[in-house]
Amino acid sequence: MAEGRKSAGEGSGNGGASLVQRIAAIRTAEKLPLFLFAASAAMIFAFAQIAAAALTGTARGFDEWVLLGLRVPGNTAEPIGPRWLEETMRDFTALGSTGVMTLIVIIAVLFLLMTHKYSTAFFVVFAVVGGSLLNNLLKIGFARPRPDIVAHGAEVFTPSFPSGHSMMSAVVYLTLGTLLARSQKEQSVKLLIFSVCVFLTLLIGFSRVYLGVHWPTDVLAGWTLGAGWALLTWMLMLWLQSKGQVESDR
Secondary structure (H helix, E strand, C coil), X not given: CHXXXXXXXXXXXXXXXXXXXXXXXXXXHHHHHXXXXXXXXXXXXXXXXXXXXXXXXXXHHHHHHHHHHCEECCEEEEECCCHHHHHXXXXXXXXXXXXXXXXXXXXXXXXXXXXXXXXXHHHHHHHHHHHHHHHHHHHHHHCCCCCCCXXXXXXXXXXXXXXXXXXXXXXXXXXXXXXXXXXXXXXXXXHHHHHHHHHHHHHHHHHHHHCCCXXXXXXXXXXXXXXXXXXXXXXXXHHHHHCCCCCCXX
């Protein structure tokens, strides 16, 4: 009986150990798509929550508090800080403009074509154009007016939600940054590239709120949806690479 219990215990222990071993044996190549899927799902869920708050008006208090907090008390036409800071923010916001990002994407695609990475070049165009179409459709669908409680520090021509600068900077800079980072061997270099891309995305979004052309929730929605789209397209590219339909990053 003791032997039977011992054997059963050993069998159970081996079963448990084999389960742990099977989990530990999952290769990095298999873990990464799972992580990307979970992260993109989290970003899309966050976007849905922000969109619901914007539609129902429950985010109005937060939006006004942040916008007015970035203005001189008693003068909603004047952003806080020295005069040069406002001009600098206009420079930063231009990094997320359609013209600048189109130029960056064209240069990146030409480089990929010249290095014979034709499928990767097509993939970059797909990611950027798809993200742009999604952003424009959402702007039309939500049709949220621009902030009306502060003066605008830049020209705007489209509806407010979600922020196009925030979303497209996340799509463009994170997509291109990921391609560049994956071509490097040193982890420190990868981290630097990714950090710069994230910093640029955050800086561009903040500049839109500072200049008074977007509600804060517009920018938060743009960041989350742009990051979610970039993660989804990256996951698709990894899958296509595993099938040999997209060139290796190296």
